[in-house]
Amino acid sequence: MKTLCFRRFADLFSIGLILVLAAYGVFSLPYWFPPSELMRSQAYQLGCNNSIGVFAVLAAVGLLTLRAIFLAGGSPKSLDRLLDFQTDKRQTSPRSMPLSILFFFIAVYLTLQIAVYFCVPTLAYWGETISCLPRLELSWRYHLQLYTEIDWAYGPALFYLPAITIEIGRSLDIAPDISYLACLGLMTVAGLWLLFDVVNCFRINAAIRVVIFSVTAICCCGGSMGVNYTLLRFMLPYAAILFLHRRFASPTVVGRRNTWNACALCFACALAVLSVSTEIGLVYIVAQIIYAIHGGLFGKRFLFWTILATAAAPIVMFLAFPGCFQAMVAFSKGGNTLPLLPGPHILFYLVCLFWIAPIMLKACATRHPQTDTPLWLAWIAMALMCVAPALGRCDFGHVLFNGLGIFLMTFVVLWRYKPRWLPAYAASMVMLFGIVASTLSAVYASNDGNQYTQILATLSGSPKVLNPKPARLVSELGLEKYEKIAIPYGIDYGTRKWLIDTGRFLPQFHPDYVNVTSQADLNKKQKQLSMADAVLLPEPLVGIGGLNDHQFHNATIRQAIVEENRNALLVSVLLCCPVSFKVQQVPLIPALEEARYITSHFTFRGKFGGWALFVK
Numbered sequence: 001m002k003t004l005c006f007r008r009f010a011d012l013f014s015i016g017l018i019l020v021l022a023a024y025g026v027f028s029l030p031y032w033f034p035p036s037e038l039m040r041s042q043a044y045q046l047g048c049n050n051s052i053g054v055f056a057v058l059a060a061v062g063l064l065t066l067r068a069i070f071l072a073g074g075s076p077k078s079l080d081r082l083l084d085f086q087t088d089k090r091q092t093s094p095r096s097m098p099l100s101i102l103f104f105f106i107a108v109y110l111t112l113q114i115a116v117y118f119c120v121p122t123l124a125y126w127g128e129t130i131s132c133l134p135r136l137e138l139s140w141r142y143h144l145q146l147y148t149e150i151d152w153a154y155g156p157a158l159f160y161l162p163a164i165t166i167e168i169g170r171s172l173d174i175a176p177d178i179s180y181l182a183c184l185g186l187m188t189v190a191g192l193w194l195l196f197d198v199v200n201c202f203r204i205n206a207a208i209r210v211v212i213f214s215v216t217a218i219c220c221c222g223g224s225m226g227v228n229y230t231l232l233r234f235m236l237p238y239a240a241i242l243f244l245h246r247r248f249a250s251p252t253v254v255g256r257r258n259t260w261n262a263c264a265l266c267f268a269c270a271l272a273v274l275s276v277s278t279e280i281g282l283v284y285i286v287a288q289i290i291y292a293i294h295g296g297l298f299g300k301r302f303l304f305w306t307i308l309a310t311a312a313a314p315i316v317m318f319l320a321f322p323g324c325f326q327a328m329v330a331f332s333k334g335g336n337t338l339p340l341l342p343g344p345h346i347l348f349y350l351v352c353l354f355w356i357a358p359i360m361l362k363a364c365a366t367r368h369p370q371t372d373t374p375l376w377l378a379w380i381a382m383a384l385m386c387v388a389p390a391l392g393r394c395d396f397g398h399v400l401f402n403g404l405g406i407f408l409m410t411f412v413v414l415w416r417y418k419p420r421w422l423p424a425y426a427a428s429m430v431m432l433f434g435i436v437a438s439t440l441s442a443v444y445a446s447n448d449g450n451q452y453t454q455i456l457a458t459l460s461g462s463p464k465v466l467n468p469k470p471a472r473l474v475s476e477l478g479l480e481k482y483e484k485i486a487i488p489y490g491i492d493y494g495t496r497k498w499l500i501d502t503g504r505f506l507p508q509f510h511p512d513y514v515n516v517t518s519q520a521d522l523n524k525k526q527k528q529l530s531m532a533d534a535v536l537l538p539e540p541l542v543g544i545g546g547l548n549d550h551q552f553h554n555a556t557i558r559q560a561i562v563e564e565n566r567n568a569l570l571v572s573v574l575l576c577c578p579v580s581f582k583v584q585q586v587p588l589i590p591a592l593e594e595a596r597y598i599t600s601h602f603t604f605r606g607k608f609g610g611w612a613l614f615v616k
Contacts, residue, residue, distance in 0.1 A: 014071065018063045019354065025056025026350070026391075027342055031584075035334040040517045040588040042571055043337035045560060047584030051332075053340045054388045057350065061357045061384065068358040069365055095206045097213065102196045105217045109188045113181060116223050122493050123177045128226020132162070133180060139163050140170070141500055142507045147323030149507070151521075153331075154228045156321055157275040161187070162227055184227055191231025192217065194239040199408070201242060204415050208422070212411045215426045219400055219433035222441070233277050234401045237284035237382055238408075240269040241291060245375040248300060259302040263309035266292070270313035278317070279328045283385040285310055291378040298369050335517025337392045343575035345396050345432050349403050352410045357384060359413055379405055395574040396437035440573050474498060476608040479534070482615065486532035488525065488594055491611070506532045516590045525590075526597050534615045535602055541595035542604065542612045552596060560586045 034047035043050055120126045124133035135150050140163060144150045152159050162183040169179030199213045220231055244265060270288060274281030288310045295303040317324055331337070340346070360380040364373050383405035390402035400407075407429065414422050473495055479485060485499055486506040499505035506528070516522055529535065547555060572578050602614035 022060035153327035
């Protein structure tokens, strides 16, 4: 009895020690090693190095897994036969979920999107469409090349599918917004169908599967209106590896012909996931290689050849789109990241990760794997690699979407181990990622404002940047005289439309400063500006050009301090955790750098309505 008590105490002590070290590594240690490369992000300004937190999480998972394998007694229940592939005719197939639940959520999602479309004044300035529609507009107007002339942080399919839809709509005299909405609707339907298909493969009671699907669909139902944040992007890798496993799970899959077929399927799946999301595509490729290695070591040697086919996919992608991985590199260095704080959604995510990952890895670490072992191993590998994007831009949305794999596996393991905990877990997900996240998103959207034109107005005593009627702005500044006019800070939709319709708009690498996170990004933007005949600059920034280096550095510091309160509010809202924002490092402020470049290389000609005109 004393021995059992001691073992129990030692077991709990080891778990507690690892979790305490993990908490220190995630929420404290990143501030001891601030990012060294100049970036634009709240995490950089606060001196938080998110990479340290990611390494701490993965190290904690590794220690918990080793403890589970070598110290914890017994072996976990097998996770095999939790998926239904009907490879064995003697197995009884569980009843499928009713399609009505899928159609219901499709109707809910599409109704919400249509409601947003009719409620917002301009779709191009709502939610994630700010990152999508302006770039699509530049593409169809100027036929610019993706990644080299148009900045895009996602896969080419998410750009060209709506672009092609808009082109088809134009030939039929359909407004671009309607065409974009139609494409978004199709992607929404595809994403929900993938989620439905994956959940429906769990060999679990049909009612529980309905709960899993419904809870996940409720949490992912947002109004961002961006093709970059649909379930299609985040469920495709899990559905793709499931598709391959269905083909390879049968013991009759052998022979040279099947080897060529397997290579073709693996290459096609890897390329498809890469085309939707480059960063998630690389995660998927690593997971698919792990699947092939495991399968090759345990009987299916033809899978070794699929490693070459899988590795060829990113090479083909890079040759077709040379700049497709550029945004991912900038984000991995700390661009556009949020500081790691103990927000409720982050704690919930880490609890699921620290509990589920060791169980899954221990179940897969066996010399006698079962049918589904390589699939679970690939899924948990993807879930662990998605820790980096989840804890980078660590708001509710990024934690939810990048954590979908671990959240779905938590449902499965809970049903197997602790079925009584399922209602509490489901309710917690709906509360956190459904109710709380939606409320905070609404508060954030209502207080965000136009960050590119108004945040720097404090340099001149907080004057307001106006958006007069386009006709007056054009006539007062005489914009008809110039052939190429740049608007690097954005402007009202009417003036922007006039510039585009009359062929005067200068297409820039980064419209409206979206994704300008590093000095390299800023240099590309300034290179584009050198081709402009005229530039529209917010009036409060006119005096920047007259400052010497010392004065400009002091102005940058003052602006960083002014942003403290605003960033503290935004971060507190986004992470649902109060934070006292103190500047530790002066971040890159591209708007100031750009203003200095413009006022130094162009000549002031006049001002009106809060905007100043500079010409060559």
